[in-house]
Amino acid sequence: MIGALEIVAYVxxxxxxxxxxxxxxxxxxxDRTHRLAVGAFEAVLVVQAVIAAVRVLGGVTLPEQSTFLIYLLVSVCVMPIALQFATAEPxxxxxxxxxxxxxxxxxxxxxxxxLWVAGA
Structure with missing residues (x-):
């Protein structure tokens, strides 16, 4: 994982x-600003997920690799689902x-x- 990208995700x-x-x-x-905010946050999460997945599948060994990959998937999926739920009935x-x-x-x-630090 990339420390600076994590900080951007937290912020x-x-x-x-x-x-x-x-x-x-x-x-x-x-409204539209919520969609833009969630979209920007989601972009950060997708970049982080792609980088982490490439590293894990490319050779980095983690003690709980399947748990890490599941959290990675969940981190990317939650916000679009929440946005859909929030805007379905405004x-x-x-x-x-x-x-x-x-x-x-x-x-x-x-x-x-x-999970990443535990494997590093």
Whole structure:
């Protein structure tokens, strides 16, 4: 894993979570800016996942390799699913759905880091 990319993922997760909570408190449904924020966060996650998967499949041996790959897959899938769920029926709570997903994805990235360090 790349340390700088992890930090960007943590910051993006926090920013998306705060933005989702703020829009919920302002009583606004998710809009185009939510899609852009989630898209930017997702781009970071995809880049991280591709780099990590190439390294793992290219020879880096981890003690819990299958767990790492599952967390990698989950980290990429959560945000698009949450965005779809949040925008399917636009209510003020869509921002909260996005915020909870961003926090969960941040935790998944943190767990990925722990699994990577255990193997290094």
């Amino acid at each position: 993006a997760a926090a920013a998306v979570a705060v933005y989702g909570i703020v829009t919920t408190l302002r009583n606004r449904p998710p 209510t003020r709570w869509g921002g909260t759905v996005i915020a909870v997903a961003a926090i969960g994805t941040g935790v998944a990235v943190w767990r990925l880091h722990g």
